[in-house]
Amino acid sequence: MSIKVVIADDDIMVREGMKIILSLDEEIEVVGTCSNGDEAFKFCQGNSVDVILMDIRMPICDGVLGTRKICEAFPKIKVLILTTFNDDEYIVEALKNGASGYLLKNILPEEVIKAVKIVNEGNMLIHPSIAEKVPYLLKRGDKKDFSKYNLQEVEIEIMKLISEGYSNKEISEKVFLSQGTVKNKITDILSKLNLRDRTQIAIFYLKDGK
Structure with a gap:
């Protein structure tokens, strides 16, 4: 059974690019694309979803709020934060709200595919450049x-x-x-x-x- 993925990003180029990348792997199926966290939440209400690639900074409903809404309503869905911003506070809030991982958009395509599979298995994944900061930030x-x-x-x-x-x-x-x-x-x-x-x-x- 394929891993059903939704991509939520306000940049259409990012959405389509990620869709192409993920579609290269036969174990992954991109079932939807959304432009903000609220759209992703509504999509989950009527569709089967395993993993959401969620941008943090989006209009109407950002990735932090979107993550909270989805994780509270659909605890089995894994949210993988994907962003260009190495922003400490966003990292902490996204993780506290239930995100299963956090990656930067400049990673290689194969790493995105690997990350989706890792969080789908129930594991936590954080980009190496961020991982060393997280314990300190969360312990404050x-x-x-x-x-x-x-x-x-x-x-x-x-x-x-x-x-x-x-x-x-x-x-x-x-x-x-x-x-x-x-x-x-x-x-x-x-x-x-x-x-x-x-x-x-x-x-x-x-x-x-x-």
């Missing part, structure tokens, strides 16, 4: 103590590894547990912290951890 403000949340040490370690982008298979190898056990631990973490998915786990760890 008051920090919470993990002891308040009744988390096991192994659960905290799993959260850390999720925040670093490791898959369940890789995590299982690092913590010496089966993939099934790791999956169960992640389910327990989501329940204890009242979170929706592994992206929110990563954000929680980076923002609230010591």
